[in-house]
């Protein structure tokens with residue numbers, strides 16, 4: 202696919218503005234997509250692409266980094282392996298902070314790229330059967346996209362994964378059940394295929410496995426080949442957030458249903474829109490801060506999620522939000538894990 206430039210009228214929209222890309226975890230697509238987006242808007246980019254080249258390696262907290270960068274840049278895009286880190290940054294920065302992926306938690310800008318692609322391909326976001334296949338446990342793009350789809354009507358979800366990599370209970374309970382979204386779980390891609398309008402393939406997230414042998418055992422659970430597509434709808438749309446390892450055979454790329462490279466292009470265009478929107482909002486409201494959710498500390502309670510930002514930054518206050526009054530369910534405000542007392 203050829204490079205698609207945005208119309209010339211956007212070329213100077215962010216002239217004189219700086220985007221800081223704070224990537225504490227490796228990324229090619231997302232970081233370069235943000236950078237390309239800002240450059241196409243006429244803005245500049247500063248930042249780093251691994252934790253080892255930032256002051257985090259000297260022990261600086263996310264809160265301090267956010268305050269420091271607020272003096273240098275106009276907007277931040279942050280990726281971090283600890284869940285909730287960009288939220289901590291947004292509570293401490295005086296400029297907008299975009300979450301570019303936090304641990305296995307969520308990845309909202311990938312979701313916007315996914316939604317734009319679905320809309321462009323299908324002409325709608327309602328009335329679709331969407332299959333998610335692969336690592337539904339650690340795949341943060343899956344968690345974010347399911348949450349976004351809950352805002353549309355008549356969506357059916359098909360969850361295709363090995364038993365060990367099923368969608369976390371909190372997404373089922375707080376998103377699927379809460380919004381009455383019908384869903385089924387299966388281990389068979391072949392069985393699910395004929396019903397799908399969208400097939401969202403994912404990589405098994407090697408970096409989130411504590412046990413390497415478990416990863417080795419599960420990594421080839423699903424491989425999409427042209428053969429397997431023979432029972433799919435002729436207009437089914439195949440998405441993948443990329444990078445792909447081997448879960449989609451290269452032979453599928455020629456199929457007109459393969460939309461994952463269009464998804465990359467849409468990601469850049471969408472990030473241009475997001476940067477413009479947030480800079481515009483920040484200009485209108487210079488004391489902008491993140492959405493403050495009502496939260497409280499609960500005596501003696503700490504978040505037990507080992508990937509939560511509170512485990513590495515012990516000075517952060519342990520705060521919880523009530524998400525289900527009936528069952529008295531509290532969740533960590535940073536990583537959204539359920540409080541286990």
Ligand code: NCD
Nearest residue numbers: 230231302308404442443444
């Ligand atoms: C995804 C991510 O980082 O979660 N990639 C991306 O942002 N394009 C998916 C993945 O890494 O598997």
